[in-house]
Amino acid sequence: MTEPLKIAVAGLGTVGAETVRLLAANDEMLARRSGRQMVVTAVSARDRNKERGIDLGNAAWFDDAVALASDADADVVLELIGGEDGIAKAVSEAALANGRDLVTANKALLARHGAALARQAEAAGRSLAYEAAVAGGIPIVKALREGLAANRIDRVAGILNGTCNYILSAMQTSRRDFTEVLAEAQEHGYAEADPSFDVDGVDAAHKLAILASLAFGYEVDFDGVYVEGIRNVSLRDIAYADELGYRIKLVATARRTPDGIEQRVHPCMVPLSAPLAHVDGVFNAVVAEGDFVGSTVYEGQGAGAGPTASAVVADLVDIAAGRRSPTFAIPATELEPMRRASMDRHRGRYYVRLTVRDQPGVIADVAAALRDEQVSMEAMIQREQAPDQHGAVQVVMTTHTTVEASMTRALDRIGSLDTVLETPRMIRIAAM
Amino acid sequence: MTEPLKIAVAGLGTVGAETVRLLAANDEMLARRSGRQMVVTAVSARDRNKERGIDLGNAAWFDDAVALASDADADVVLELIGGEDGIAKAVSEAALANGRDLVTANKALLARHGAALARQAEAAGRSLAYEAAVAGGIPIVKALREGLAANRIDRVAGILNGTCNYILSAMQTSRRDFTEVLAEAQEHGYAEADPSFDVDGVDAAHKLAILASLAFGYEVDFDGVYVEGIRNVSLRDIAYADELGYRIKLVATARRTPDGIEQRVHPCMVPLSAPLAHVDGVFNAVVAEGDFVGSTVYEGQGAGAGPTASAVVADLVDIAAGRRSPTFAIPATELEPMRRASMDRHRGRYYVRLTVRDQPGVIADVAAALRDEQVSMEAMIQREQAPDQHGAVQVVMTTHTTVEASMTRALDRIGSLDTVLETPRMIRIAAM
Numbered sequence: 001m002t003e004p005l006k007i008a009v010a011g012l013g014t015v016g017a018e019t020v021r022l023l024a025a026n027d028e029m030l031a032r033r034s035g036r037q038m039v040v041t042a043v044s045a046r047d048r049n050k051e052r053g054i055d056l057g058n059a060a061w062f063d064d065a066v067a068l069a070s071d072a073d074a075d076v077v078l079e080l081i082g083g084e085d086g087i088a089k090a091v092s093e094a095a096l097a098n099g100r101d102l103v104t105a106n107k108a109l110l111a112r113h114g115a116a117l118a119r120q121a122e123a124a125g126r127s128l129a130y131e132a133a134v135a136g137g138i139p140i141v142k143a144l145r146e147g148l149a150a151n152r153i154d155r156v157a158g159i160l161n162g163t164c165n166y167i168l169s170a171m172q173t174s175r176r177d178f179t180e181v182l183a184e185a186q187e188h189g190y191a192e193a194d195p196s197f198d199v200d201g202v203d204a205a206h207k208l209a210i211l212a213s214l215a216f217g218y219e220v221d222f223d224g225v226y227v228e229g230i231r232n233v234s235l236r237d238i239a240y241a242d243e244l245g246y247r248i249k250l251v252a253t254a255r256r257t258p259d260g261i262e263q264r265v266h267p268c269m270v271p272l273s274a275p276l277a278h279v280d281g282v283f284n285a286v287v288a289e290g291d292f293v294g295s296t297v298y299e300g301q302g303a304g305a306g307p308t309a310s311a312v313v314a315d316l317v318d319i320a321a322g323r324r325s326p327t328f329a330i331p332a333t334e335l336e337p338m339r340r341a342s343m344d345r346h347r348g349r350y351y352v353r354l355t356v357r358d359q360p361g362v363i364a365d366v367a368a369a370l371r372d373e374q375v376s377m378e379a380m381i382q383r384e385q386a387p388d389q390h391g392a393v394q395v396v397m398t399t400h401t402t403v404e405a406s407m408t409r410a411l412d413r414i415g416s417l418d419t420v421l422e423t424p425r426m427i428r429i430a431a432m
Numbered sequence: 433m434t435e436p437l438k439i440a441v442a443g444l445g446t447v448g449a450e451t452v453r454l455l456a457a458n459d460e461m462l463a464r465r466s467g468r469q470m471v472v473t474a475v476s477a478r479d480r481n482k483e484r485g486i487d488l489g490n491a492a493w494f495d496d497a498v499a500l501a502s503d504a505d506a507d508v509v510l511e512l513i514g515g516e517d518g519i520a521k522a523v524s525e526a527a528l529a530n531g532r533d534l535v536t537a538n539k540a541l542l543a544r545h546g547a548a549l550a551r552q553a554e555a556a557g558r559s560l561a562y563e564a565a566v567a568g569g570i571p572i573v574k575a576l577r578e579g580l581a582a583n584r585i586d587r588v589a590g591i592l593n594g595t596c597n598y599i600l601s602a603m604q605t606s607r608r609d610f611t612e613v614l615a616e617a618q619e620h621g622y623a624e625a626d627p628s629f630d631v632d633g634v635d636a637a638h639k640l641a642i643l644a645s646l647a648f649g650y651e652v653d654f655d656g657v658y659v660e661g662i663r664n665v666s667l668r669d670i671a672y673a674d675e676l677g678y679r680i681k682l683v684a685t686a687r688r689t690p691d692g693i694e695q696r697v698h699p700c701m702v703p704l705s706a707p708l709a710h711v712d713g714v715f716n717a718v719v720a721e722g723d724f725v726g727s728t729v730y731e732g733q734g735a736g737a738g739p740t741a742s743a744v745v746a747d748l749v750d751i752a753a754g755r756r757s758p759t760f761a762i763p764a765t766e767l768e769p770m771r772r773a774s775m776d777r778h779r780g781r782y783y784v785r786l787t788v789r790d791q792p793g794v795i796a797d798v799a800a801a802l803r804d805e806q807v808s809m810e811a812m813i814q815r816e817q818a819p820d821q822h823g824a825v826q827v828v829m830t831t832h833t834t835v836e837a838s839m840t841r842a843l844d845r846i847g848s849l850d851t852v853l854e855t856p857r858m859i860r861i862a863a864m
Contacts, residue, residue: 022582025723026582026584026723032649033761033762035763137724137725138728139574139575139580139728142571142574142575143574146571146574146578146746146749146755147563147571147575147746148571149462149465149745149746150458150741150743150744150745150748151742152458152461217461217464278710290569292454292458292738292741292745293738294569294732294738294739295733296570296730296731296732297717297729297730297731298728298729298731300726301725301726301727301728304726306723306724307726309582310580310582310583310722310725311725313581313582314579314580314581317578318578318581321756322756323755323756323757324754325755326465329465330464330465331467334464
């Protein structure tokens with residue numbers, strides 16, 4: 001057996017502490033699998049005296065994480081601090097600048113600086129490993145980078161945010177609205193006090209941008225991701241989805257189109273026949289389609305200390321065993337700027353719900369607007385219903401495949417009709 | 433870029449030909465991902481003149497596959513011949529003996545000789561790669577060996593035979609019996625003329641034995657796999673499964689128990705809430721559970737030229753990029769003989785269907801037999817029904833968790849009752 005792998009851990013929050021715990025719990029097995037002992041030689045965290053229930057042995061303590069990344073006696077630095085800039089970025093750059101491999105769980109950092117960090121790592125001949133940054137314990141980074149390496153990838157789509165999936169699942173099963181379920185999720189610790197990062201789709205977009213770079217061979221392009229969160233998903237839409245044979249999920253999709261790569265995160269009507277429809281609660285799942293392999297699906301816990309530590313240590317095993325790969329599947333110097341497909345040119349099917357005045361002629365006006373914009377209606381539901389106190393009834397329809405720009409124009413026209421009483425609600429229907 | 437990776441292909445059947453096609457179709461991308469060009473320098477097949485629709489370029493032709501493995505100008509040999517002994521084994525040994533890496537899709541070979549070939553490969557410092565041998569295009573070998581490397585694996589369970597899954601899915605949806613659906617599957621090419629290898633569970637057992645070695649770190653032990661096929665699954669059982677909230681699937685399970693590793697392939701009642709219940713047709717899926725990651729699921733096409741070629745070439749990319757791993761996750765010299773858990777000591781829940789005479793006292797006798805063997809009944813269904821022409825009615829029950837040996841003894845006693853008219857039918861209920 002060769003020299004031990006010396007590990008410096010920056011950040012001892014839940015993931016950092018669990019990683020230390022895992023390294024101790026499975027140490028013999030890890031040595032057999034990687035060919036080397038793994039030893040934590042240095043740690044850094046904000047509070048030295050906090051009780052974490054882990055044994056740090058003889059690890060050197062650094063108050064300054066950047067000093068740890070630069071000066072610790074270590075082969076690898078684990079960046080488990082988080083945040084897209086500031087100290088996490090400084091730690092990562094310092095680790096690579098000092099010839100160490102870098103393992104990070106930081107999706108925000110990679111979504112912003114992935115291509116630059118990859119170039120720095122590869123120029124230095126070091127690994128930048130980030131299995132933990134996307135979909136927690138699911139080894140999806142390895143699957144896309146190595147397992148499906150023979151394929152031209154055509155689509156990657158996933159449920160990448162456990163908080164949103166928990167909220168949507170709970171709304172669906174208990175028929176309680178967003179606000180109520182969010183409050184419950186916050187109580188249980190499934191949602192942050194400020195939930196916007198999750199429920200507005202930013203976290204899923206970070207992860208999608210990383211997967212898209214890996215799958216399609218372009219620079220990570222977070223700014224190119226179209227993002228819509230789940231705040232506007234209503235119980236009414238969930239009930240109609242049920243009736244139409246769909247589940248509403250926050251789906252992150254990156255797709256190869258003739259115009260370039262489409263990257264989008266938004267609520268989706270997912271047909272019950274699709275695997276993603278059955279991914280509930282805090283689970284994550286990713287569908288990856290390749291030209292030879294066809295469709296493959298990966299599912300598991302997308303967050304939590306155990307699954308995340310599992311992913312961090314898998315990266316350490318690769319490093320210890322000397323297995324290296326280009327950060328984003330091809331050499332970082334060959335990553336070109338993302339070829340963005342405009343969302344206006346997205347083609348798909350749509351669900352639309354209108355709150356309209358209960359009077360003759362309304363549907364004719366709506367149908368005319370759709371016709372004028374070349375949007376073809378597939379089905380319409382207007383059940384016999386008593387109008388509410390404002391004299392309003394609900395009309396729901398689905399369209400055949402159409403272009404986003406046409407749909408947008410049609411919805412603008414429909415929304416401006418006198419007989420349409422609220423802003424039309426639109427949810428894209430997933431093509432799977 | 434370094435020297436090209438020179439590839440010798442032994443076997444140009446559907447998988448061999450598709451692999452050559454993939455290498456040509458995605459050649460530039462493969463070179464970027466692996467850092468090397470991939471060139472087919474030699475091929476071997478039975479019939480030189482067969483039209484395969486592929487361009488073999490300047491590849492040298494060998495009539496003798498063993499000569500190809502020994503003498504071709506190649507870094508890697510692809511063994512795509514099949515069969516557990518004979519020429520496939522000779523080719524594999526010759527490739528390794530001559531210092532070449534070996535990629536194989538041959539599950540029968542590995543199920544029988546996996547540990548020995550792994551020792552030969554590792555002693556020679558070569559790779560023995562076999563992603564294509566298990567679950568086709570799903571990168572499950574890589575997931576277990578690397579992606580989940582941080583975990584002690586506690587269970588691997590999967591739907592590993594597409595033919596059986598196609599037959600069971602078709603029986604369930606069209607309510608036609610085994611014989612009829614098998615004939616249809618044979619017509620469509622989903623089942624062989626001699627289907628026993630698939631429908632008797634042998635193929636799934638080969639794959640399970642490989643996964644178990646990889647997951648638990650013991651020598652491949654095909655003879656230790658308990659195997660029951662699907663010939664006895666009846667439409668009656670499928671209808672009762674439906675009613676009870678299950679799907680009947682041929683499930684291959686390897687599980688860590690206090691007594692050792694349980695390896696078994698048999699029809700299972702899978703609860704509708706479990707991911708495996710929704711894997712239909714020719715799809716495969718594997719559930720892998722680790723101590724830190726929890727439960728993860730992998731799904732995709734388990735056979736077919738495209739998915740299998742995808743897996744073969746993924747192995748080639750690893751080899752070209754210099755990524756090496758111990759064949760079965762730990763060094764082959766450290767693989768110990770499988771610690772077999774006896775099937776008698778299996779603990780689980782059971783579904784039992786009895787054909788009994790329609791007269792008072794029958795249930796009391798059955799219940800007494802169960803009680804005497806300490807088997808605790810969970811539920812019983814005996815719908816009001818007219819007896820058939822033999823005066824027989826159906827009684828279905830499920831048990832609480834019990835020990836296989838007790839269940840076997842209870843069924844022996846029940847089967848010998850005068851009022852029980854046919855051999856009792858038992859199907860294990862999956863714990864997931």
